[in-house]
Amino acid sequence: MFGTTLKRAMLGAGAGVGIGMAWKQQEVSAFWGKQTSPVSNLAAIRKQVEDLLDDRPQYGPEFVRLAWHSSGTYNRKAGNGGNRGTMDMEPESKDGANAGLGVPRSALEQVVKAHPEMTKADLWVLASLISIDAMGGPKIPFYYGREAGKVCPPTGRLPDAAQGQDHIRAVFTEGYGFNDEEIVALIGAHAIGGCNKDRSGFEGPWTHDPYGFTNSFYTELLNKHWEINPATAGTPNQQYQDRETKSLMMLPADMALVKDPVFLSWVKKYAADEELFFKNFTAAYVKLVNLGYDQSKLQVTSDY
Numbered sequence: 001m002f003g004t005t006l007k008r009a010m011l012g013a014g015a016g017v018g019i020g021m022a023w024k025q026q027e028v029s030a031f032w033g034k035q036t037s038p039v040s041n042l043a044a045i046r047k048q049v050e051d052l053l054d055d056r057p058q059y060g061p062e063f064v065r066l067a068w069h070s071s072g073t074y075n076r077k078a079g080n081g082g083n084r085g086t087m088d089m090e091p092e093s094k095d096g097a098n099a100g101l102g103v104p105r106s107a108l109e110q111v112v113k114a115h116p117e118m119t120k121a122d123l124w125v126l127a128s129l130i131s132i133d134a135m136g137g138p139k140i141p142f143y144y145g146r147e148a149g150k151v152c153p154p155t156g157r158l159p160d161a162a163q164g165q166d167h168i169r170a171v172f173t174e175g176y177g178f179n180d181e182e183i184v185a186l187i188g189a190h191a192i193g194g195c196n197k198d199r200s201g202f203e204g205p206w207t208h209d210p211y212g213f214t215n216s217f218y219t220e221l222l223n224k225h226w227e228i229n230p231a232t233a234g235t236p237n238q239q240y241q242d243r244e245t246k247s248l249m250m251l252p253a254d255m256a257l258v259k260d261p262v263f264l265s266w267v268k269k270y271a272a273d274e275e276l277f278f279k280n281f282t283a284a285y286v287k288l289v290n291l292g293y294d295q296s297k298l299q300v301t302s303d304y
Helices: 015-032 044-057 059-071 102-114 118-133 165-175 180-191 216-223 250-259 261-272 274-289
Strands: 143-145 224-226 241-242 299-301
Touching: 044 059, 044 102, 044 118, 059 102, 059 118, 059 250, 059 274, 102 118, 118 143, 165 180, 165 224, 165 250, 180 216, 180 261, 180 274, 216 250, 216 261, 241 250, 250 261, 261 274
Parallel strands: none
Antiparallel strands: 143 299, 224 241
């Protein structure tokens, strides 16, 4: 999920490394906390999360975005970042890319308080996995043992939805370490949820079932005719609408997936084979939410 914001501060690769290295040298001892997350009562947590989803289905996509954006603070060149549950703190909480994420954080606070044996970072990830499963997506293994951070990582590392394929690869490949196959799989999470103008500057859903985790993002991208929404033409938040119904939208970064031939080849594969999409999304999402950790030192379960 892309960090979309009304006020964008583009951070070049060189600047990102410079800021990150300075932060790493000054704050690394405060940032790397003790791993304190044993398996809790996962069935009870699932029940609490599902109750929230029943009350407000919008939480499903929002819990995924919360885990995504928390994990997307990682930068492999700087060697820091990743989800440590610090989005409640400034400046991460004030990052424009995280606009609106106070809503799912507040909703999950009751679950956090009920399970102090689990770090907030672990619980945010688990809530996203439960949501994906509840929305019909794959049941993704839950790796746990994330730390409780004391200091926010540098901001400016999330992808910008208004950019194209070069920016996508700069963030996902250079920053996170994903290949094209994994990048396209992760962006397939745009099957769920939608954009809100007051949060991102963009507006509308990607698919006709924003609470169904399927390969529909790819099929809509390929099968609809997309045109610039005239109400947004020439603005910083220019977006696309489908010619057929004018009720769906795509972001410039989404359209980059059909403009780039390698990305397009994976869009076609995932549109034709949902099982392949689920398989590759599972592997890529595990990698995403574990950024900044040695996965071999985390524990894992699918019993949630």
